[in-house]
Amino acid sequence: MYCPQKSKFITFVSLFTILAGVLVICGWLLNIDALKTLIPQYVTVKFSTAMCLCFLGVTTLLTQQSPKKNIRFALITLSIIVALFGLFGLLQDLLQFHVVTDQFFNGGNDTLTNTNYSYNSYATINTSICTLLLGLAFLLLGYKQQKIQLIGQYMLHVVTLISTVAIIGYLYGLSLFYKFSYVSSMPVHTASLFFGISIAAAFLHPQYGLTNLFTGSRVGNQMARKLFLPLELIFVVLGFLRFKTQYNHLVTLEVSIYMLPLIMLVICLTIVALTAIWLNRIDEKRSAAENEVISINSSLEKRVAERSVELTALVDKLGESERRYRLLIEHASDAIYVLNFDNNFTEVNASMCKMTGYSREELLQLNLVNLIEPGHLKIDPIVLSPDELAEAVIKERRFLKKDGTSFDVEVNVKKFSDDRILVIARDITARKAMETELRLAELKFRTLAEKSMVGIYIVQKRKFTYVNPRFAQVFGYSQEELINAPSAAMVVSEQHRDIALEHIRARLAGEIDSIDYEAIGQRADGSLNWVEFYGNMVTIDGEPTIIGSMIDITERKEAEELLRQSELKYKLLFDSNPLPMWMISKDDLSIIAANKAATRHYGYTIDEFLQMNARDLRIEEDWSAMVDSFNKNTSDSGDQGIFKHQRKDGSIINVQIITQDIVFNGRPVRLSLANDITEKIKSEELLRKSEANLQTILNTTDSAYALFDKNLRVLAYNTMAAKFIKTQYKHEQDGADLPADYFPIERFPQLEKFAGQVLTGHHVSYEIDYQQPNGDTMWYDVRLLPIIDSNDLILGLMISLYDITERKNAESDLKAAYERIHAQINSIKTMAWKQSHFMRSPVANLKGLAAMLKDDPGDATALAYVMFELDRLDAVIIEMANDAAIHED
Known part of the structure; x- marks a missing residue:
């Protein structure tokens, strides 16, 4: 069936019909007359009719199951079988031939001698018609076309009409359809079963035919349901009186005629009373709803008046907030722009114009699609629907400048309440380049030992047995002090110490294998810091041991707390910037405002900043250049360069200064942002030194080394590797070369096989020989090792070759x-x-x-x-x- 209705009534009728059919079939098989008739002193139900009833019940029951291919096939098969039974029965009655279906089950005991009958197994003509119509109806209801389903629904209505007429005929003692055949009319219990199964089948698609009249939820449908059964009761009562008068003679004909209008009057009065009560209830509900609406309207009018006063005050505050918001947006170091849901720019700040190379007027005429690189836009299309922007979204995009050059940005997207979209964009091209360099550096250094920047520790019997220098440095102890400490929990503050001891106990007891948790640490000087512990339980020399790592997350925690507070209190205002910012008067170089980031980074309080001069932050050598810079006007925000600043404690830091000249409270001031890049400069220098050390080590060893990615592209190699390729393969190595370009054809499949094993985590080693032009043989020990990062992800492989010719000759x-x-x-x-x-x-x-x-x-x-x-x-x-x-x- 195509989306049939599910109903307990349909299931009940189906099961009841199946049960009745099975009982009749058992009566014929076991020759039990009581089961053949179902109801004592009634006509027997034919065997073929009982089979059809079983099939119809099963077909209706299957419609209540989930639609599957096998169920649909069973429905079609059963419907065809039922239709064929009805067709054969109809042909028997019309053409007077006999297809022996029930003869095998009547045992020859019920054969009639009347010349008008050959076997009493003939089904009545109205039974055959109902069977044929039901089979065809189920077939038609299985189609998806509504017109075909409608034809099937009306076939069911015809069956309902035929069975209803038969039932009424029995109530009034009238035989029906004698002129169509030589057999008796449809039995009353057969008519009742056909009536029930046709009604149940009609409810499978209640939107079609007359069923829709009784299944809708409108007032007319409810009225039809309420009046139908009482009206049917009139026909039942008339039939009952007719039956009792004719067969049981309980009352005379005159009395029955007198009782007929009386009963009809009582039934009509009952219908009128029930209808009036039902309509009065509807009217009461309507009146109550109207009164409730009136009350709600009154309260709403009062609330609207109160809200109007509040909104007036809020509008004034909003105007001031809007002015401050636009001032901050315009002078922010990050690019900020506002879009509508058509991706058109409605507002842009100066940083956005500088970053893209367009003027403000040009950007306001453009669509966001014009600024995104087409290839990137195809991979990551723009999604600005209200549902997608319920919360702030941070992602990376690739923009195009006016001159066509592309650059990477990080965008923070948030929807305003007025369906506008605020986007804060930051150029991350330098960061992305550094990330790429770091990934390459990690690939190069992964195979060599280096000092870990993460604290590593080993705990046995609740005491440290090993800590690395980084671990001791974070907590201000020496390694010996921590190893000799009475408890490993001494580095955790009092408020988290019990938690740490419980985690240590649980792992040493074997209750858990690993754990990751954050705690407040306590340094040797008593100061506190935030740390994150990772630890796994292993067994070393039979002793339960915890091996783990520790990360100092103090800065991250402080940044998280700062960001959370700033977003809740000030959002995009001056103090929310995580980098030090201040306003400096251009006339006397005095600091007139500073944010909290500046106080944290430089060690001064806000009051101390307000008493300071810009010279106090610079080293003396830069004073002259700073004064010259303040004498110049910079209408656009820009990067002034890298300068040395001095903190309160006297330490010198390298900062990148970004400035914007504005007018604040009528005074020309310079809004400055300082980005501390001291650690970045140190990291870059450390990276250069480390790479130089690695190249020195690789180029001084007598082994050949080469690093490959997963596609066997050469990433790095030493001089011995280049010498080997030139000597054995007569090839000058180029960074873009692939081994397949110069490797011998007979050897390359073996290399691919070994590389596949290594890229699944295995180590491969073997010896290989190369014949030299002078007849000698060179032997090499070859080892292939996977290159694995800190997350156990295989990034590529390393191949090392060592000349073992002397050993092989020996x-x-x-x-x-x-x-x-x-x-x-x-x-x-x-x-x-x-x-x-x-x-x-x-x-x-x-x-x-x-x-x-x-x-x-x-x-x-x-x-x-x-x-x-x-x-x-x-x-x-x-x-x-x-x-x-x-x-x-």
């Missing part, structure tokens, strides 16, 4: 010497064997012949044998001597 020589020694041993074994076998026989014979000559010295035969054995012995000795000479060679 191994080859050792193997040859071993083979020669083995040959000598075999030769010695042969000589020993000859000594023990070839010499033994002549010596033994000589001993025997010597005994014979002793007895008879003149025995010539014995003497001849002695000479023969002596020759044999001499030949063996000569052969052994030759073997020895060969061995010496």
